[in-house]
Amino acid sequence: MHMDLFTIIVEEYDPAIEFFTGVLGFDLVEDSPSLTNDGRPKRWVVVRPPGARTGVLLARADGERQRAAVGDQVAGRVGFFLRTDDFDAAYERMTAAGVEFVTPPRAEPYGRVAVFRDIAGNRWDLLGPA
Template sequence: MRLQAVTLVVPDYDIGIAFFVGKLGFELIEDTPRGGGKRWVMVAPQGGETRLLLAEGKGERQRAAIGNQTGGRVGFFLETDDFDRDHAAFVERGVTFTEAPRREDYGTVAVFRDEFGNLWDLIQCR
């Protein structure tokens, strides 16, 4: 078994695509209309296996989850093979880091916030 996808609630499909594809450099795997304004939108890091299913928040309960899907904790971990390259590219594209990069026993890491409020780790493991 493997984890194929994780759902991430976003305010709008196109805004989600713009962030993940435009700023993080993810690949748009699929964008298929499902009727009634719904779409099946899958993105993934270049060469990555696990995908994000972008789900447009509908209704009060789903919209309340946008940016707070893990209760304010880092919930997503984006591993890189070249921290300096990817950190610089993210900064250049306007990604907001909440801290400067730091070296830990397990590798180099920095926390960033997506445009919706969720916290992510950019990490290069040793």
């Protein structure tokens, strides 16, 4: 068993795809037309880090409740964790691409870490080796 997908609610598909692929370097795995449960058109958009098994389903907010959750899916906590083998290179590349880091890099017993926000405003840890 493994985790296949998790969802991040976004305002619009295309800017989210650009952020995850162009800025973070994820692969666009799928971008297909689909339908909501009540038959309205939507897209099935999946991105994932190169070589990863787990993907991120980018879901456009549908309705007020979902729009209210954009950027606050885990109530302001860090809810997503992106591990890299080369922390400095990833941090420099992401900073140059305009990623908003809300904490500077720091050393922890489990490795190096800096908190950043995705395009929706959700908080992520960028993690690297100690």
